[in-house]
Amino acid sequence: MNKFIGKLFIEGEITLVTGLHIGGSKETGEIGGLDNPVIKTVKGVPYIPGSSLKGKIRCLLERKHLNLENGDPCGCGKENCVICNLFGSHSARNKTLTRLIVRDSFLDEEHFRKEFGEILEGEYTEEKTENIIDRIRGTALHPRTMERVPAGARFKFSSAISFYEKDNIKELTTRFIEGLRLLEDDYLGGSGTRGYGQIKFENLNFYVKNVNSYIGDNKKQPINTNIKSLSDIDISKLIEELERQMKVKKNES
Numbered sequence: 001m002n003k004f005i006g007k008l009f010i011e012g013e014i015t016l017v018t019g020l021h022i023g024g025s026k027e028t029g030e031i032g033g034l035d036n037p038v039i040k041t042v043k044g045v046p047y048i049p050g051s052s053l054k055g056k057i058r059c060l061l062e063r064k065h066l067n068l069e070n071g072d073p074c075g076c077g078k079e080n081c082v083i084c085n086l087f088g089s090h091s092a093r094n095k096t097l098t099r100l101i102v103r104d105s106f107l108d109e110e111h112f113r114k115e116f117g118e119i120l121e122g123e124y125t126e127e128k129t130e131n132i133i134d135r136i137r138g139t140a141l142h143p144r145t146m147e148r149v150p151a152g153a154r155f156k157f158s159s160a161i162s163f164y165e166k167d168n169i170k171e172l173t174t175r176f177i178e179g180l181r182l183l184e185d186d187y188l189g190g191s192g193t194r195g196y197g198q199i200k201f202e203n204l205n206f207y208v209k210n211v212n213s214y215i216g217d218n219k220k221q222p223i224n225t226n227i228k229s230l231s232d233i234d235i236s237k238l239i240e241e242l243e244r245q246m247k248v249k250k251n252e253s
Helices: 050-065 082-087 110-117 169-184 210-216 235-252
Strands: 006-017 098-101 105-107 127-133 138-149 154-164 199-210 221-229
Touching: 006 210, 050 082, 050 098, 050 169, 082 169, 098 210, 110 154, 110 169, 154 169, 169 199, 199 210, 199 235, 221 235
Parallel strands: none
Antiparallel strands: 006 154, 006 199, 098 154, 105 154, 127 138, 199 221
16 A cells, blocks of 8 residues: 655735736626626635646646647556656546645735735725727727736645645656746646636745654644745755655554
């Protein structure tokens, strides 16, 4: 059996460089309702679903590392496929354990109010009117109103990678950090090619929780903290310390 040996936690902040639109339910039946609202909690506060983050990171890594036919996602489930090992397999025949958890990222409301006050109509969002341009006449057609979370807003990011005895810790960790970096140079949510959804990861902290801590103090141990940006991560040193922690736990367990 491929035994569980521990987890790596990566936490920090997502800051919006440009306005973000991740779609929610349309406000049907409401006069003056938005054509394209953003997804919100039951309290009306925008958030970034973990599924949106995880799906986009997987997509970008597949485009970079795999020769995919017809743009279909990888679902091979092979033992040496880092994509399937990290994100899970789509294959019904070859199931794999999903190592990666990406939590929903919730808005830092205190920071938002300091940054924007109460000046926005939707309290947490802005409205942007867009048009389709008639290429022949040069006139605007079919105006629509998009709701966006404004540039400068900040969300709390949290993720975790589980490791098992036979896992390639270096490969799994490196690929995920690479995926975060790829996402910074791409976009999240809708209308990215029109300027929406540019983000950056900031103020990152890395922690380890070993298999024995779950029957001990149950505390996460910091291994790399207060990292300002993804560019500041020394991946080789991070992997060295992470592998050292996991090897210790293998011997102890």
